[in-house]
Amino acid sequence: MRRVSARQTRPAAARGLVIRDQPIEEAQFVVVDVETTGMSPVDDRITEIAMMKVQNGALVDEFSTLVNPLRTIPAFITSMTGIDNVMVHDAPTAREVVPFIAEFLEGAVFVAHNSEFDWGFVRHTAKRERGIDLNNPRLCTVRLSHKILPHLPSKSLGPVAQFLQIQIPERHRASGDAYATSLVLVKYLSYLHNQLGLRTVGEVLDFQGRRRTYA
Numbered sequence: 001m002r003r004v005s006a007r008q009t010r011p012a013a014a015r016g017l018v019i020r021d022q023p024i025e026e027a028q029f030v031v032v033d034v035e036t037t038g039m040s041p042v043d044d045r046i047t048e049i050a051m052m053k054v055q056n057g058a059l060v061d062e063f064s065t066l067v068n069p070l071r072t073i074p075a076f077i078t079s080m081t082g083i084d085n086v087m088v089h090d091a092p093t094a095r096e097v098v099p100f101i102a103e104f105l106e107g108a109v110f111v112a113h114n115s116e117f118d119w120g121f122v123r124h125t126a127k128r129e130r131g132i133d134l135n136n137p138r139l140c141t142v143r144l145s146h147k148i149l150p151h152l153p154s155k156s157l158g159p160v161a162q163f164l165q166i167q168i169p170e171r172h173r174a175s176g177d178a179y180a181t182s183l184v185l186v187k188y189l190s191y192l193h194n195q196l197g198l199r200t201v202g203e204v205l206d207f208q209g210r211r212r213t214y215a
Helices: 012-019 075-081 094-105 115-130 141-148 157-163 174-194 201-207
Strands: 028-036 046-055 058-066 109-112 138-140
Touching: 028 075, 028 115, 028 174, 046 075, 046 094, 046 115, 046 174, 058 094, 058 174, 094 115, 109 115, 109 174, 115 138, 115 141, 138 141, 138 201, 141 174, 157 174, 174 201
Parallel strands: 028 109, 109 138
Antiparallel strands: 028 046, 046 058
């Protein structure tokens, strides 16, 4: 686990209020990907997490670690991700990892490809393990893909990355997927700023919810 230095954090709600008014180029976006034992953020557990911090069009920091879920990883999950029980045996537990996740997310927009899934696991884990209530603004690159690339038949990460000529270093591993998603985000933010004239984080967050699509 790559650790980050500890510092005092402000309340999550206050951070969110500040972020919406930030210019896109000044804001911090943390791209997150988790691998898990299943689909339920309540009943299943994280086995790996990667977070890539993007600011002003560049990857400026990262955090990644395997996580010991303290339960058996199902065989079908291992066949998809390559993560097995031996790999996570000596990994830190979620309780150990959560403080570093919360610190890394401080003052940032939470970004993921299908953010509902990743956010659900991160939020539930932080609350369950440490009583931490995360309330970061959330941006979903799947939703952005529907707005920016409406003609693309599939909006899953593989087809989106291929269309944008982005290589995924290791598919279905947290670091590889988070890295590719961070490059997708950089391209999307550039498009929204330069082509559509969006200037602030709030405008980007509002854009992902609009019904109108752009070719």
